[in-house]
Amino acid sequence: MINPDTYLFGWWGTNLSTAQTLLIEDFQRYLYKSHGVSDGFEYEELKNDYWWQLGSTIAVSHNQARSGAGSLRLLDDNTANLTAGSRLFPGMRQGIVKFSLYAHSLADSFSFSLREPYSYMHAAEGTMFQFFVESDGSLKVYNSAGGRIELPVTTDLTLDAWHDIELRFDATAGTIGVYVDGAFKGTAGTYKSGNLVTHFNIASASTGATGTDVYIDDLTIRNTEAGLPAAGTVGTEQPA
Numbered sequence: 290m291i292n293p294d295t296y297l298f299g300w301w302g303t304n305l306s307t308a309q310t311l312l313i314e315d316f317q318r319y320l321y322k323s324h325g326v327s328d329g330f331e332y333e334e335l336k337n338d339y340w341w342q343l344g345s346t347i348a349v350s351h352n353q354a355r356s357g358a359g360s361l362r363l364l365d366d367n368t369a370n371l372t373a374g375s376r377l378f379p380g381m382r383q384g385i386v387k388f389s390l391y392a393h394s395l396a397d398s399f400s401f402s403l404r405e406p407y408s409y410m411h412a413a414e415g416t417m418f419q420f421f422v423e424s425d426g427s428l429k430v431y432n433s434a435g436g437r438i439e440l441p442v443t444t445d446l447t448l449d450a451w452h453d454i455e456l457r458f459d460a461t462a463g464t465i466g467v468y469v470d471g472a473f474k475g476t477a478g479t480y481k482s483g484n485l486v487t488h489f490n491i492a493s494a495s496t497g498a499t500g501t502d503v504y505i506d507d508l509t510i511r512n513t514e515a516g517l518p519a520a521g522t523v524g525t526e527q528p529a
């Protein structure tokens with residue numbers, strides 16, 4: 290007898306003499322509790338991926354791609370508005386955020402942050418974790434006093450190259466671990482206080498300056514609070 294929460298999906302293969310099957314265990318958990326996010330920026334409509342765009346220069350671009358053909362470009366080309374965007378996702382207390390970053394210009398710097406629902410602008414309440422890539426490529430984090438400091442292991446992000454960034458946050462503990470290109474850079478604390486992270490925000494530093502031109506790709510955000518199911522084999526493989 291199959292567990293009532295186990296589903297076997299089947300469909301024809303490339304011809305009617307073959308069949309494909311996919312077995313999903315813990316289906317309800319898969320459906321309702323997998324609070325994950327994955328954006329490859331292969332489609333033009335960011336709003337369908339729950340992005341908010343502030344300004345027309347947050348857009349899918351085909352100039353650069355970490356994978357596929359597209360990425361998300363943030364181009365600060367005006368002095369009228371702050372250039373920023375936010376990716377909304379179900380609230381998480383613990384999770385892993387991964388993305389790849391390609392900076393063509395950091396003339397007006399670049400920030401990325403994890404925030405509570407109501408928090409949007411720089412230094413707004415609920416900005417739990419905020420990072421800042423300076424014009425010289427150094428990666429800094431905001432401390433609770435509002436200062437921008439280096440991580441325990443310093444980082445210089447070279448221009449015109451992809452860098453893989455991974456953030457492991459725990460909102461309850463108020464900590465975030467940072468990995469760049471697979472190397473651990475240390476743990477930081479919160480900037481502003483908060484309990485729940487529910488959006489990923491990117492922005493250039495200021496309204497008045499211009500020039501930042503940054504691409505991000507392969508964004509994944511995963512809720513790790515409930516742990517991950519263990520993978521196992523179902524049975525022996527049958528010959529074709």
Ligand SMILES: [Ca+2]
Nearest residue numbers: 329356357359
């Ligand atoms: Ca892509």
